[in-house]
Amino acid sequence: MRYLNKLMNLLKFLSFILFFCIGGALASNVTSSSKENGGFKLFNTVFNIVKLEYVEYLSDAKIFEYAAQGLLSLLDPHSAYLSPKSYQEMKNSTKGEFGGLGMELTMENGIIKVISPYEDSPAYKAGIRAGDYITMIDGKLVKGMNLGEASEKLRGEPGTKISLKIYRDSAGVIDVNLEREIIKITPVRSKTIAAGTVGYIKVSMFNNKAASTVKKDWLTMIKNNPNLLGLVLDLRSNPGGVLAQAKEVADLFLVGGDIVTVGSRNSEYNQVLKANGEDITKGLPIAVIINSGSASAAEIVAGALQDNKRALVVGVKSFGKGSVQKVIPLFNGAAVKITTSLYYTPSGTSIQAHGIVPDIVVPEATIKPLDKRGIAVSESSLIGHISKKPNTSSVLINSDNNNGLMLSSLFDSEESNDFQLLRAADVVKSMSLYKKTTVENNNAKKIK
DSSP states (O other): OHHHHHHHHHHHHHHHHHHHHHTTTTTGGGGHHHHHHHHHHHHHHHHHHHHHSSSSSSOHHHHHHHHHHHHHHHHOOOEEEEHHHHHHHHHHHHHHHEEEEEEEEEETEEEEEEEETTTTTTHHHOOOOOOOOEEEEEEOOOOTHHHHHHHHHHOOTTTTTEEEEEEEEEEEEEEEEEOEEEEEEEOOEEETTTTTTTEEEOOOBBBBTTHHHHHHHHHHHHHHHHTTOOOOEEOOTOOBBBBBHHHHHHTTTOOSSSSEEEOSSSGOOEEEEEEOOEEEEEEOOOOEEEETTOTHHHHHHHHHHHHTTSOEEEEEEOOOEEEEEEEEETTTEEEEEEEEHHHHHHHBBBOTOOOOOSSEEEOOOOOOSSTOOEOOOOOOGGGTTTEEEOOOOEEEOOOOTTOOOEOOOOTTTTHHHHHHHHHHHHHHHHHHHHHHHHHHHHHHHOOO
């Protein structure tokens, strides 16, 4: 009977291996050395201990699920076992709508780390930043949870409340209370800036519609403003998304060259994605803005445009998530998300843990008038100033009863308060002026 029980347990473990390897395709790859090292025996022993000794009853299926979660979570911060619920929520998020707090997460040393909050999400409005650590969720420690478990606790019905403890290097522990919402991601927004002289496209996430929307928005802008000097492509707080969309967006601004190299120990995954586009801007200057929340697909686009000398990158160093995850659906509605490859920029630089370093470092800052009251003072605002009427010789004394104070509206707009955006627009205008001057000088030399 004991032998039969051991045999049944061994068969259970084998079924776990088959389950994990999707239908048994990899079961034949188990080498004789792994058997000699006691891998099967170890798992069988641990399985029996848990089954017989754990304080609460666990079904065989639950033990196998925990084993899968543990195995994947120990590989790297981005590999994970996705329960059927988590898998469905992940698929919904790439479509641009899901319920929760609206932030992209990773795991670091057993703690949940924020890659970036989505713009206008509850997390964004509550002031949660890239690089924050979530240490507690509704009074429960995050340490010990895997990424999937933590993500499920953060998600919930719209309107329900949740409390988080956040650790931030510069501020220590912060208590944050939020209300869950349906997260509707607008992947692309566009407008003209700098008094209508520069195009602006903000890509918040590379979902399935990103590239087509970027192209449509630019063509509309340039049609309505044919004298645009160039483009600011804003990839700040963009946590990434679909690799194919990152490739297509970069391709919109390149006529040739490499976009990204995907490298793996498995030659099946190795590939070099090349540009074969048309450059929809027709060579106009481009500035790309990044920050510490720019990750993955956003880093691919920034790195491709930077290494191909197609754009200047402005801002601060990006997050540094340069790994590729493959999602493999399982028979039970769950999925395995596993890291298979690393990204390399066209120059051969690994994005992983290094990030993209901007050409022009511009810290995140807001601009405020020197006079804290927002008051602009000039000669005409002084009480009793001398004023001369046009076309007359008569002299008038100003007797306004408002003390001559005029509230300045120079700093009212969101654009004028965004230091990085202002500098990026300046970069585009400077490159445009340099290009124009160079062309004029060359033409003058030809005439001579």
